[in-house]
Amino acid sequence: MKRDSRLSSVLHALLHMAERGEPMTSETLAACMCTNPVVVRRTMGLLRDAGLVASARGPSGGWQIVADLNAVSLRDLYDALGEPTVFAIGNRHEAPQCLVEQAVNAALDDAFADAEALLLDRLGKITLARLSADFNRRHAAHRSRA
């Protein structure tokens, strides 16, 4: 099954944006995210609605981070993206009145709910600032190797 990599992609874009100070166009971001400018606008538009980035039209326009990197967690990004479905595995809902289906789904729902809670909790504890620091650490290590 194909997986939704928007969270990963958006993080990629945001870290690149954090490195630069100035606005980046949808076109530039699309190139760096291996996708299409329109897709970038749609996705970044969600982050803008959540107050994480700002967009400006016209020459010298583009996208820029406006939030404090320390205050933005991956959970915030997940929420901004519309809380996309976490699991690729789900319940059947063909026969809601079937007692077999009810027993099965009740058991599965519990397990999935707990795992989802754990995941979102973890995402809530990872900030953009930490990822940026992690990137800079890797960058330094990389340069010292060369």
Add this chain to the structure above:
Amino acid sequence: MKRDSRLSSVLHALLHMAERGEPMTSETLAACMCTNPVVVRRTMGLLRDAGLVASARGPSGGWQIVADLNAVSLRDLYDALGEPTVFAIGNRHEAPQCLVEQAVNAALDDAFADAEALLLDRLGKITLARLSADFNRRHAAHRSRA
């Protein structure tokens, strides 16, 4: 995103099979799973490979549970189905050498791995026997209401 409901479907089928004692044909199971006989054969074939059910051809043939319901966990079924992808959210892998991507993916991978471990652990603790008992409890409650 469309979710893989095979685990739920297969559980549905197995509980129905457990209720009856005798073999059920792919056709019967397909009707009760709202799907196609060939799909049933494909899916149940995986369970047979794992030693959970047996198939027999010819008249009076069909599918039957051969494992002890107390010994089969939902984790076993998950494994038998080929350990399908758990998460609908995944990493980008467009630029493996990009340090930004590495930093992003490392953080995400940790969180997802922990959540997956929790989920599989939970699935490992739920047996078919328990689900069957749960069903019978619901069944009794349902009858006493009527």
Add this chain to the structure above:
DNA sequence: TTTCATGTAACTTCAAATATTACGAATTAG
């Protein structure tokens, strides 16, 4: 030996996400 049921390959259909095209609206520079 006829009938029933699985085994499986090949092909078709379907759904959902992503990509693309196209053009309008807003902004800046000159």
Add this chain to the structure above:
DNA sequence: CTAATTCGTAATATTTGAAGTTACATGAAA
């Protein structure tokens, strides 16, 4: 003011992977 640039977004096309379907061979039972 005008031309160039960039976002905003609707409409459409493409892609992709799962599920469904057809077709027929294999094997078992009565």
